[in-house]
Amino acid sequence: MKICVVGSGYVGLVTGACLADFGMNVTGVDKIASKVEGLQAGEVPIYEPGLRSIVRKNMAEGRLRFTTELGPAIEEARAVFIAVGTPPRPDGSADLSFIEQVARSIGQHLNDYKVIVTKSTVPTGTGQKIEKIVSEQSGGTQDFAVVSNPEFLREGSAIDDFLRPDRVVIGTRDQRAIDIMLEIYSPLRVADVPFVVTDVESAELIKYASNGFLATKISFINEIAALCEAFGADVGVVAQGMGLDSRVGPTFPHPGPGCGGS
Ligand SMILES: NC(=O)c1ccc[n+]([C@@H]2O[C@H](COP(=O)([O-])OP(=O)(O)OC[C@H]3O[C@@H](n4cnc5c(N)ncnc54)[C@H](O)[C@@H]3O)[C@@H](O)[C@H]2O)c1
Numbered sequence: 001m002k003i004c005v006v007g008s009g010y011v012g013l014v015t016g017a018c019l020a021d022f023g024m025n026v027t028g029v030d031k032i033a034s035k036v037e038g039l040q041a042g043e044v045p046i047y048e049p050g051l052r053s054i055v056r057k058n059m060a061e062g063r064l065r066f067t068t069e070l071g072p073a074i075e076e077a078r079a080v081f082i083a084v085g086t087p088p089r090p091d092g093s094a095d096l097s098f099i100e101q102v103a104r105s106i107g108q109h110l111n112d113y114k115v116i117v118t119k120s121t122v123p124t125g126t127g128q129k130i131e132k133i134v135s136e137q138s139g140g141t142q143d144f145a146v147v148s149n150p151e152f153l154r155e156g157s158a159i160d161d162f163l164r165p166d167r168v169v170i171g172t173r174d175q176r177a178i179d180i181m182l183e184i185y186s187p188l189r190v191a192d193v194p195f196v197v198t199d200v201e202s203a204e205l206i207k208y209a210s211n212g213f214l215a216t217k218i219s220f221i222n223e224i225a226a227l228c229e230a231f232g233a234d235v236g237v238v239a240q241g242m243g244l245d246s247r248v249g250p251t252f253p254h255p256g257p258g259c260g261g262s
Contacts (some may be wrong), residue, residue, distance in 0.1 A: 040138020107137020
């Protein structure tokens, strides 16, 4: 199956390389020409264990290529993954302008049924926005489905997180799109990775709620660390004692500056 991944940053590059490794025929697109030129020469611009070898192997075997030409890559693809940035604006809201730009391009190059997959982290309701833009730009005539497929990888263990995720979330009401997504991820299905198949809005909210909850855990244990300092208690032991409660769980209650990301 031909797949286009728009954005060759952290998430796009890892997604494209791993999907190529699953046997998909992947074109990675980025608007930064120097990044694409480097990738075409097998140079990976970020350090991530295992990424360079998986990129080079799949390029050599002809399943992975990179380009700045978005239109042709969209036209030949059955599934278009959007993995562009969604940086915070000064007021804290997500800047969706890159997503909207890509959605316009997809609408303008919609030549056949396509699955439009949002990998970027977006607020709930973005899938509906993308649907509206694509529909307007395509003249409302073409057939497509928007799928929310949020990414949960952590920088530093991105390949491992992508290939062995805790779960894969697929949000769409379109059965044909569900079947295509399950085909794309079939190596993870045979590996017994849990799949959550739901509607677009629930999938979008799963990602935001997960990020919010992980941040809450960090904030909570940092508050406890402050209490420990005030009373001379040991936050490591407190966290361990808390984590042994199966309802709390052993992972993540470590005080520190944040929960990851760039
Ligand atoms: N980095 C992480 O750990 C992580 C984990 C999960 C989810 N996410 C989310 O995934 C999304 C992407 O994050 P990232 O870290 O990969 O960002 P990034 O900045 O590393 O990569 C984004 C890439 O998209 C490209 N781009 C932007 N607009 C484009 C366009 N119109 N056409 C082609 N390319 C375009 C940029 O040039 C850039 O290379 C964000 O929404 C982020 O929140 C990130």
